Amino acid sequence: MTVPTHSNALNIAVTQDAMASFSKASDPRLAHVMSLLVKHLHAFVNESQLSKAEWLKGLEFLTAAAKITDDERNEFSLFSDIMGISSMVDVVSQPPGGTPSSVLGPFHNHDSHLQPNGSDLTHGQPGERVWLHGRVLDVHQNAIPNAQIDFWQNADNGLYPAQDAAQDPQNLRCKINCDANGGFSLLTIRPHPYTVPTDGPVGALLAASNRGIWRPAHFHIIVSAPGYVGLVTELFPAGSDYLDNDTVFGVRPGLIVDVKNCDNSEVAVQYGLTAPFKEVEFDFSLVKQA
Numbered sequence: 001m002t003v004p005t006h007s008n009a010l011n012i013a014v015t016q017d018a019m020a021s022f023s024k025a026s027d028p029r030l031a032h033v034m035s036l037l038v039k040h041l042h043a044f045v046n047e048s049q050l051s052k053a054e055w056l057k058g059l060e061f062l063t064a065a066a067k068i069t070d071d072e073r074n075e076f077s078l079f080s081d082i083m084g085i086s087s088m089v090d091v092v093s094q095p096p097g098g099t100p101s102s103v104l105g106p107f108h109n110h111d112s113h114l115q116p117n118g119s120d121l122t123h124g125q126p127g128e129r130v131w132l133h134g135r136v137l138d139v140h141q142n143a144i145p146n147a148q149i150d151f152w153q154n155a156d157n158g159l160y161p162a163q164d165a166a167q168d169p170q171n172l173r174c175k176i177n178c179d180a181n182g183g184f185s186l187l188t189i190r191p192h193p194y195t196v197p198t199d200g201p202v203g204a205l206l207a208a209s210n211r212g213i214w215r216p217a218h219f220h221i222i223v224s225a226p227g228y229v230g231l232v233t234e235l236f237p238a239g240s241d242y243l244d245n246d247t248v249f250g251v252r253p254g255l256i257v258d259v260k261n262c263d264n265s266e267v268a269v270q271y272g273l274t275a276p277f278k279e280v281e282f283d284f285s286l287v288k289q290a
């Protein structure tokens with residue numbers, strides 16, 4: 001099929017003038033990024049032969065996104081997620097060689113409390129117990145001392161504390177300082193798939209596009225260590241629904257983890273579990289800062 005275009009002198013001039021209009025920006029990176037953005041947006045308008053009605057509809061979408069956005073809820077961030085932009089930024093900004101990164105998502109809380117390594121985060125709540133442990137290593141498999149993990153996930157009802165007033169705001173989240181061998185360990189529950197918010201314009205777009213609204217079950221983890229590039233990532237239990245059609249495109253092959261049976265009696269006693277219980281073991285690999 002031949003794509004209709006109006007690649008005449010007039011629209012080429014409009015694109016060139018709009019790109020050049022950013023050339024005097026005091027920050028050269030701003031000049032470069034905005035010029036490229038104009039170039040590709042103009043190409044999109046040209047290739048799609050966007051009508052005035054469609055352009056207006058786009059503006060109405062952005063206006064509705066602004067109206068529903070507040071301190072707790074960012075529809076633009078969700079729009080970025082479901083367009084795959086957030087994942088693309090993850091992919092292009094992560095240096096090669098280490099554990100793959102994945103999306104941060106909307107429920108990270110900078111104020112998670114520091115808990116002792118080996119903590120039990122379950123505190124009697126419902127959910128299948130999972131012993132999550134592993135090490136933080138460099139790309140040569142050497143232990144990184146003084147690493148820290150920042151962990152969060154949803155509860156057995158599929159909700160994060162920010163969505164569920166019945167939960168303690170610190171529920172199923174913590175920071176842990178790893179040991180001298182990079183080791184970390186905690187007891188949590190099996191996370192559950194959940195839907196992205198559907199009550200705003202992004203939800204309407206997903207419905208109109210006959211797209212899924214679900215994310216597969218996942219643990220969120222940020223791994224940091226002095227001298228290494230920080231890692232924002234997720235671990236996806238194998239066998240979860242929606243691994244093949246995550247609506248925010250966050251699943252990477254290297255981040256799918258087996259939930260195994262474990263009969264370690266020492267760990268069973270430590271957490272008051274009956275063996276066999278569930279275990280996820282994962283070693284993170286960080287890239288040294290340039």
Ligand SMILES: [Fe+2]
Nearest residue numbers: 105107218220
């Ligand atoms: Fe999440």
